[in-house]
Amino acid sequence: METRELHVEQLLGKKVRDTDGRVVGRLEEFHVEVVDGEHVVTEFLIGPAAALARVGIFLTQLPFFGYIPMPKKEYCVSWTLMDLTNPDRPTVRARRNELRRADE
């Protein structure tokens, strides 16, 4: 079985595209689960909003700012859909509108 190494810190913040070449968002987070006794990455969070949401938490704590509409939640992409063959240009093997939003 062929294996390759990838660096989380290098992938972080990279723009991810879909099969049509459209930008889905930036790679923001890696969800880890234990499978067969190993820690593996099962989902990738790609956010048009992920970074903004962090800032947003604080804005909603201010008077009146809570009414400003925040961007929608980030996309959750299963590892099976993620193509990391070229780490500088990660792609999703699906169309953007087929992807699942977080917490849906």
Add this chain to the structure above:
Amino acid sequence: MKKIFQIALGIVTSVGGFLEIGSITTAAQAGASFGYQLVWSIVLGTVCIAFLVEMSGRFAAVSKHTIPDAMRERFGINFYVVPLFILLGVSLLVLGAELGGVAAALEMATEIALPVWAIPVALLSWGLLWRASFSVIENGVSILGLVTIAFAVGAVRLHPDYGALLHGVVPTLPRRDASHYWFVAVSVLGASISPYLYYFYSSGAIEEKWDETYLAANRMIAAIGMSFGGFLSVAVLVLAAILFHPHNIDVDKYQQLPDLLTPILGRAGFWLVIASLGIACLGATLEISLALAYLIAQGLGWNWGEDLEPRDDARFSLTYTLIVVAAMLFVLIGLDPLKLTEISMALTAASLPVGVFPFLILMNDKKYLQTHTNGYLGNAVVLVISLISAVLAIVSIPLEIVGS
């Protein structure tokens, strides 16, 4: 009983540590040029720093993280380097001004020229950092700093017009010399809201192993300590407003500072100003050097701690050594501490949001603060004051440069 002692000590050190070359000279300039009109800038700055210090202590007590530590963790290195370099740059200038302040006090005391003192003062500060423990630095120097209360004694003796003083609390538009008015207001704000102060405070809370039982004490220290500190700044402003303003004397040389007390207390007044300036600036020199070393060490995960021997945190100790040396160069090449103060205080005000924004984001993060996150009021006060300061600074700095 132990808690009461700690609260008292905390308040005393905040009061003793509040005044430094920035707050003394900017308050004196404000009073000399504009009478009581700029009292509001001290009040605004003091309210803001009190909130920031309270938050910083609460953050450390609840999360057991210092602010730089959490900033690296939360935002990653790519973000962390931005506030790191900006704070480092601005604070080095402030540090140069403080070292210059100690040297200026020594020059006035001995009549030996200021640059000659650069190396001895740097050596003294470095020696204290190298050998003394955190509590000696934090408590010892700040308690000596209580000598700055002399300014309050002097101000009360002059029987200021308290009604007019209260009027000054309300911000008003300048009656003359608008660009200089805003520039002085900005310098006062920058002098009160020093980023190194609240960054430093969280490291202190960690060194003293605070936990959630310290929250009430923390609130009292921040509120009472900072109010008294602000009160001392107002006292300096009052002295200048009464002694300098009617005679159209502006403060543009540090040699004028003893004139704040000599008319009232005579020769003793002279020595009290020298002692205040020297001790307050020495205290600030130690705090800023440590704060910057913490900022670097905590961001990179080095061993750090003022209670460790230098051999146990070599990188940390050598970092503050280099910082003191760098600041010393400003004095050695003969830069005027007063000019350096004016510029560095205005730049501090301009860069406030850089330190404050990420800090506020952390203060609203439940992961760190659980149920102790900021309320509406704290967020709004700190955000609004730091934004106003920055905008005023960015507008008034170029105007001041053009004007002079």
Add this chain to the structure above:
Amino acid sequence: MHLVADVLDEELLDKTGNRAGRVDGIVLEVRDGKPPRITHVEVSPITLLARLNRRLAERYARWDRRLGKGRGVPFRIPWGQLEQTGKAWRFDTDAEDTPIRALEDWLRVKIVERIPGG
């Protein structure tokens, strides 16, 4: 668990409980037909600098390589050695025996111990 929120940039403690840097990087192993596995974390100025500027990282690595055998590459801790304790990650080695403390030790011996009071 989330890699960015819970692991990357978090503080590391060694066996003795001393601070031993931060998680500067995380290495994944990509395999055919299986999800990517976490294999190591990296603690090294090289990894850290590479996040800011690759050329800077290469330059540092070249300098570091001259310091001895095994240097010039980021130091790695196997994922299995790490354990989350409170706000930090602990690993099962003494940092003194690793390159994490190399610069610290070098500075101590070459500079700090030669200064009076150090």
